[in-house]
Amino acid sequence: MTSPFRTDVLAGKRILITGGGTGLGKGVAAHLVSHGAQVHLWGRRPAVLEEAAAEAAGGRDGVVHWQVVDVRKADLIDAAMDEIWSQHGPLSGVINNAAANFIAPTESLSPRAYEAVSSTVMDGSFLTTLAAGKRWIANGDKGSVLSTLTTWVWTGSAFVVPSAMGKAAVHAMTMSLAAEWGRYGIRVxxxxxGPIPTEYAWAMLNPTDTSSAGATQEDAVPMGRMGSIEELAHLTIFLMGDGCDYLTGQTIAMDGGQMLAGPGTFASLTSMTKDDWAEARAKSQAASEAAKTQRGV
Incomplete structure (x- = not known):
């Protein structure tokens, strides 16, 4: 897919991506670099981050940096921000991409499972945004925050309730901080x-061979196909660039019309049996263990 932007459209930008070692964050990082940005990746697995940084850099020196950061921990976030500011200079943008999710009947969730998802999505996005925002405000710098959400922020979704709750909270944060921080030149x-296949996320959200319905099915999308990382990257480049400084407080759906036709949620999984859910849990656990092995855990 041909980019609609000049290769230097993000020149001089320094952009942080949380959850940048895998999935959408990793994929978007390479496109930001190819359009002139210096990119910083945060995640919890050093081997994965190192590999993602090398891939995104594409052989260019000094354009991608990584740090091991658990975005649920405010002290670790502040220390990592201090390191970026002192060693590289102020960030110009933050992409809140770190997330956790899996499908499950809500009544089966433990408090620990709920917290693992909601704290990564909600607390991680807020704490990272706050750490960057207070530095921008103190120094009189402009900045841009972009959070990766889902259309469930408008509709809710069965079987992914902790994720839907966390994403809705970040949607509220987006509108609230846009109104509060607009006077500082900070856009949020x-x-x-919509559905964009990535290996680990797809294993967690499509863990059975028997399920043919849900938010990840391309036949539920009016355009009849999945989205691509390239398309998401192009939207991200536009939002992180300087072409429309007047745009703030918006959550933009890019889902091929899925929400309008469905909406695109997991409500149809009510047809799954107890045996189906047992299979789903087993496959989710296998996918998680495989990811840990790949990451050297």
């Missing part, structure tokens, strides 16, 4: 992609 927006 979000994107809500």
């Amino acid at each position: 927006n979000a994107v809500a992609p």
